[in-house]
Every structure is written in structure tokens, then in C-alpha cells.
Amino acid sequence: MSGSTDKPTRPTEAEIRAGGFSTPWDAPMTPPFPFTFRNIEVLTAVYRTDREAIARLLPPPLEPTSDAVLIHIYRMGDVDWLGPYGESNVMIGAQMPDGGISGGYSPYLFLNHPVGIVQGREVHGQPKKYAEPSLTTTGDTVVGRIARDGIDVVTLTAPYKQRQGDLAALQEHFDFRTNLNLKAIDHIDGRPAIRQITARKLSEVTIHECWRGPCTVELRPHVQAPIYRLPVIEAIEGFHWRADFTLVPGDIVYDYLADENAQKGEMGP
Numbered sequence: 181m182s183g184s185t186d187k188p189t190r191p192t193e194a195e196i197r198a199g200g201f202s203t204p205w206d207a208p209m210t211p212p213f214p215f216t217f218r219n220i221e222v223l224t225a226v227y228r229t230d231r232e233a234i235a236r237l238l239p240p241p242l243e244p245t246s247d248a249v250l251i252h253i254y255r256m257g258d259v260d261w262l263g264p265y266g267e268s269n270v271m272i273g274a275q276m277p278d279g280g281i282s283g284g285y286s287p288y289l290f291l292n293h294p295v296g297i298v299q300g301r302e303v304h305g306q307p308k309k310y311a312e313p314s315l316t317t318t319g320d321t322v323v324g325r326i327a328r329d330g331i332d333v334v335t336l337t338a339p340y341k342q343r344q345g346d347l348a349a350l351q352e353h354f355d356f357r358t359n360l361n362l363k364a365i366d367h368i369d370g371r372p373a374i375r376q377i378t379a380r381k382l383s384e385v386t387i388h389e390c391w392r393g394p395c396t397v398e399l400r401p402h403v404q405a406p407i408y409r410l411p412v413i414e415a416i417e418g419f420h421w422r423a424d425f426t427l428v429p430g431d432i433v434y435d436y437l438a439d440e441n442a443q444k445g446e447m448g449p
Contacts, residue, residue: 219257246273253324273354283358305363338418345392380430
């Protein structure tokens with residue numbers, strides 16, 4: 181039997197109630213804010229899809245703002261708590277009605293790290309599921325893939341560093357820096373506990389390099405990773421970039437249960 185000097189201290193009720201608490205309490209699963217991502221390499225492909233397909237994937241009251249889809253495939257080089265891993269984010273332009281907050285809504289996210297999946301789902305409400313995103317360079321081509329159950333559900337290609345670009349050009353499609361998500365968590369008895377539209381922005385963003393050029397986007401149907409429901413009408417362009425950033429707390433922009441409870445209160449018993 182091995183020994184250890186690491187003796188856990190029983191948490192107080194106040195510590196359990198505090199933000200950033202994660203179980204198991206003596207070996208937490210997810211990191212508290214803030215935590216930093218360093219040396220992140222990304223291939224972002226932009227393509228045009230059916231605007232009705234976008235609308236079908238948006239939870240009300242969000243409304244579509246564009247017919248563009250952004251697929252980001254990340255090679256996470258060095259992340260606090262998590263270490264290196266692969267991640268991908270499919271984003272579509274959305275906004276709250278009457279000029280409310282706008283950004284990129286994520287109908288699908290895939291990654292190969294259990295902590296990233298749990299943190300994204302429990303804290304942000306991101307629809308993260310397990311898959312194997314990868315980003316490689318083969319000769320003069322950057323290749324991004326998302327594989328699920330041995331099937332490449334997404335394949336992206338772009339030329340390797342042919343023309344320098346500016347990541348601000350992605351803003352022409354929609355504000356991808358603001359990530360919108362539908363957070364849905366139930367109580368153990370089946371009653372809804374959380375039903376929210378959440379928003380977060382990355383902090384302390386440093387772009388080390390950015391390259392811009394043509395791209396290809398190939399989607400393959402998969403019932404557990406149905407990105408094909410956003411069909412490719414036209415590939416627009418690709419961005420190959422590298423950055424550092426910090427993940428900080430976000431905001432609740434719409435609370436379905438609060439509105440429902442308020443309506444019940446107005447109607448009376």
C-alpha cells in the first residue's frame with residue numbers, strides 16, 4: 181500500500197454552495213474560471229447552407245442572422261487542467277429578437293477529452309459529445325477531420341500558409357467570438373432544473389498568425405453526429421490560425437423557467 185501526504189479537507193456547506201465547486205470534492209473533475217488555452221491551432225471553414233436548415237436547429241427565441249456555417253477544428257496544444265486534446269465546434273449565426281445579443285450558436289460540438297465534455301455541458305450548456313477531431317498537415321494541405329465511430333463525418337481541406345489573412349474577416353459572417361448555447365439540465369426527479377440560453381466570450385485573446393484561402397467541406401451522414409443537416413451549398417473560404425485565450429464566466433441571456441414562473445405568477449393560483 182503506497183503512502184501519500186495529500187490529505188483531503190472535508191468541504192463546508194458554504195464551499196459546496198460556492199461557484200466553481202466540482203465533484204468529486206477531493207479530486208475535482210472540472211476547473212474553476214478562469215483557465216487558459218495556449219498554442220491553439222485552428223482550421224476554420226466557412227460554407228453557405230440552407231437558411232431554413234439553420235432555423236430548424238435554433239431554439240426559440242433565437243433567430244438566424246446568416247446562411248453561413250463555421251466549422252472550427254482545434255488542436256489544443258496546452259490547456260490548464262486538461263492538457264492537449266482535439267475539439268471541434270459547428271457554429272451558425274443567431275441573435276435574440278428585437279436587437280438583442282447576437283453571435284454564433286453551436287448546434288454541435290465534438291471532442292476527445294472527458295473533462296472538456298463535462299465542463300462544456302455542465303457549465304456552458306454546450307452540446308458536447310465524444311468524437312475524434314484531428315488537425316494535420318499533409319504536404320501542402322491542412323486537413324481537418326471529425327471522426328465518430330470510425331466514420332469521418334467532416335473533412336475539411338485548405339492550402340498550407342499561402343496567403344496571410346486577418347481573423348476579423350470572419351466577423352463579416354457573424355460574431356463567432358460570442359458563443360450562444362442552449363443549457364438544459366434536469367433535477368433527479370425529472371423536473372427541469374435549468375433551461376437557458378447562455379453566452380460567453382473568450383478573454384485575453386492573442387492571435388499569433390492567421391492564413392486565409394480556399395477550402396473544401398465534405399459532410400458524411402451519421403445519426404449521432406448529424407452535421408449533414410446543415411448541407412453544403414457553397415464552400416466560401418478557410419482560415420488557418422493559431423492563438424492563445426482564456427475562458428472566463430459568461431452570461432445567462434434568456435431563462436425559460438424564469439419566464440414560465442413569472443407567467444404563472446401573473447395568472448395567479
